[in-house]
Amino acid sequence: MPVRLDARSPDFESRFTALLNDKRETSDDVSKAVAAIIADVQARGDAAVVDYTNRFDRVTAPSLAALKVTEADINAAEAACAPDLLAALDIAAQRIADFHARQAPSDIAYTDAAGVDLGLRWRPVEAAGLYVPGGLASYPSSVLMNALPAKVAGVARIVMVVPAPDGVLNPSVLAAAKRAGVTEIYKIGGAQAVAALAYGTETIAPVDKIVGPGNAYVAAAKRAVFGQVGIDSIAGPSEILVVADSKTDPDWIAVDLLSQAEHDSSAQSILIADDADYADAVARAVDIRLQSLPRSEIAAASWRDNGAIILVESFDAALPIIDRIAAEHLELAMDDPQALAAKIRNAGAIFLGRYTPEAMGDYIAGPNHVLPTARSARFSSGLGVLDFMKRTTLVGCSPASLAALGPSVLTLAAAEGLDAHGLSVAVRIPEQTR
Ligand SMILES: NC(=O)c1ccc[n+]([C@@H]2O[C@H](COP(=O)([O-])OP(=O)(O)OC[C@H]3O[C@@H](n4cnc5c(N)ncnc54)[C@H](O)[C@@H]3O)[C@@H](O)[C@H]2O)c1
Ligand SMILES: N[C@H](CO)Cc1c[nH]c[nH+]1
Numbered sequence: 001m002p003v004r005l006d007a008r009s010p011d012f013e014s015r016f017t018a019l020l021n022d023k024r025e026t027s028d029d030v031s032k033a034v035a036a037i038i039a040d041v042q043a044r045g046d047a048a049v050v051d052y053t054n055r056f057d058r059v060t061a062p063s064l065a066a067l068k069v070t071e072a073d074i075n076a077a078e079a080a081c082a083p084d085l086l087a088a089l090d091i092a093a094q095r096i097a098d099f100h101a102r103q104a105p106s107d108i109a110y111t112d113a114a115g116v117d118l119g120l121r122w123r124p125v126e127a128a129g130l131y132v133p134g135g136l137a138s139y140p141s142s143v144l145m146n147a148l149p150a151k152v153a154g155v156a157r158i159v160m161v162v163p164a165p166d167g168v169l170n171p172s173v174l175a176a177a178k179r180a181g182v183t184e185i186y187k188i189g190g191a192q193a194v195a196a197l198a199y200g201t202e203t204i205a206p207v208d209k210i211v212g213p214g215n216a217y218v219a220a221a222k223r224a225v226f227g228q229v230g231i232d233s234i235a236g237p238s239e240i241l242v243v244a245d246s247k248t249d250p251d252w253i254a255v256d257l258l259s260q261a262e263h264d265s266s267a268q269s270i271l272i273a274d275d276a277d278y279a280d281a282v283a284r285a286v287d288i289r290l291q292s293l294p295r296s297e298i299a300a301a302s303w304r305d306n307g308a309i310i311l312v313e314s315f316d317a318a319l320p321i322i323d324r325i326a327a328e329h330l331e332l333a334m335d336d337p338q339a340l341a342a343k344i345r346n347a348g349a350i351f352l353g354r355y356t357p358e359a360m361g362d363y364i365a366g367p368n369h370v371l372p373t374a375r376s377a378r379f380s381s382g383l384g385v386l387d388f389m390k391r392t393t394l395v396g397c398s399p400a401s402l403a404a405l406g407p408s409v410l411t412l413a414a415a416e417g418l419d420a421h422g423l424s425v426a427v428r429i430p431e432q433t434r
């Protein structure tokens with residue numbers, strides 16, 4: 001059974017804090033294993049990546065080159081996909097590309113009152129590594145979510161890594177890559193793939209930024225290589241927080257909770273309700289659904305070990321709880337969800353109303369499904385075009401604007417005791433203005 005908390009009970013704060021502090025993502029064991037894998041990939045390059053891939057994905061690749069996907073592989077995979085699957089990928093790709101095209105930022109350029117030319121320009125990173133998870137399930141949708149913002153940003157080299165457990169890669173993953181225009185693809189995953197992208201090996205040239213979701217090993221590896229490369233937010237095991245009044249069919253809410261629980265036994269599903277009987281009905285509906293879900297073992301473990309039901313007096317009283325959970329996905333299944341959404345500060349993505357199941361965002365709505373997990377929505381955002389871009393500022397002075405502003409630089413440089421700074425301005429401006 002998931003934990004059950006009542007926001008009105010005296011022990012709520014301590015039990016809620018324990019729930020927030022769970023260590024679903026980075027146990028010491030995972031961090032240690034990941035550090036060793038990264039060090040080995042740095043030391044042995046291709047050979048280490050192949051050894052770990054053979055071990056964790058149960059394959060017998062002779063070399064990293066053998067794990068590189070060819071153009072023929074991509075075409076054969078596409079041919080193996082059913083027409084309705086390809087059509088659905090096309091619809092998703094179009095909607096995701098449209099949403100992300102609207103995120104393209106504008107440069108700034110103006111001359112200020114002192115006559116200084118000022119600007120800010122955006123440029124794409126040169127090479128991006130996309131992590132597409134694939135250990136327990138295949139995610140063609142994550143290929144589109146990772147790759148299309150990189151394309152919109154104008155990234156020149158896009159490298160995709162995706163594990164192929166037992167040597168099997170779902171053809172839809174490569175069909176999605178084809179739609180997104182990704183051609184450099186390696187069938188590798190986990191910390192070894194992240195390390196290869198960050199540090200490079202004989203076969204894989206290093207990238208500048210690594211993005212994408214993954215399990216605890218992937219999330220820990222991204223954290224560890226940050227600094228060597230940029231990373232997006234940490235998108236680890238999936239989470240959903242559903243806030244439901246008692247007017248939505250309990251079965252609908254049950255399957256929404258299970259939709260994220262079925263990703264991973266480390267996933268987390270939380271229900272906030274203002275009616276105890278309704279919460280019981282949802283819990284019963286979850287148990288019934290678990291009897292017939294194909295991935296019920298994973299979903300049941302996730303619901304039992306990480307799930308929670310929180311009872312509140314009112315949804316306004318739930319606001320601080322919602323913000324502290326800072327869920328990756330927040331569903332508001334109630335009348336007037338906009339009113340509550342307007343007051344919420346922390347959530348990766350909000351799904352409004354009874355007819356917006358979170359799965360719409362996973363596949364087709366348009367916004368990205370690579371979202372911050374493990375409370376990191378307090379300070380970070382889902383994947384987007386800006387994750388593949390960086391800003392450079394521009395400053396241009398004329399003799400007149402330098403003479404106008406230079407004396408202030410002299411004063412500030414003197415205050416900091418940095419004489420060369422002051423001199424670099426002084427030598428350029430007339431003596432009488434110094
Ligand atoms: N937040 C998001 O946007 C988002 C999107 C899709 C999926 N997800 C999450 O991504 C995760 C996918 O996980 P997954 O496992 O299916 O695929 P994955 O690709 O993230 O991980 C598989 C890899 O993990 C490594 N690994 C497994 N066991 C290991 C061990 N004992 N030691 C070292 N390395 C090991 C292996 O290298 C394997 O290739 C799930 O948690 C899912 O919830 C998140
Ligand atoms: N819910 C996942 C993000 O946490 C994304 C996904 C892909 N496919 C299905 N779901």
Ligand SMILES: [Zn+2]
Nearest residue numbers: 238259260362
């Ligand atoms: Zn999902």
